[in-house]
Amino acid sequence: MNIEHLAHDDGQMVRQYEYDDESVLVVDFGPQDADASVDVVDGTVIVVLADEQQEFELPEHAGSAQALMKNGVLTIELEEEDTL
Template sequence: MTLEQFTREEGQVARRYEYEDSTVMAVDFGTEEADASVDVVDGTVIVVLADDQYEIELPETAENAHTFMKNGVLTVELEEEL
């Protein structure tokens, strides 16, 4: 599921920031979800919150995805291939 599909279906607040050589996506799951885990597998960000799992597909042009969660906010940093 893409970021736009994910936020529309799940009701999350998300933003996407485009820079010259990178893209940053942020999804706010809320502070009650601060203990979530996140990983990237084969171009998909997988977020596990308690008993729920969410998957967000990354763009095919994305290289070197870096993910982290802080205070319930998922941040995905993507380096674009030039």
């Protein structure tokens, strides 16, 4: 699943912010998922909620990625890949 599918299919609040050298994706799962955890593995963001796991593929152009979860809000920071 990708982030756009999550927003459309599950009705989650999803925002994307573009900066000069990075993009930030923010997904609000709500306060009921405040204890969720997140990890990034090989271009996939893995979110573990109370009793389910969701995986999101990162865009192909993404360089390094960091993800964090706080109070039910998932933030994914994507640094643009350097192209020579």
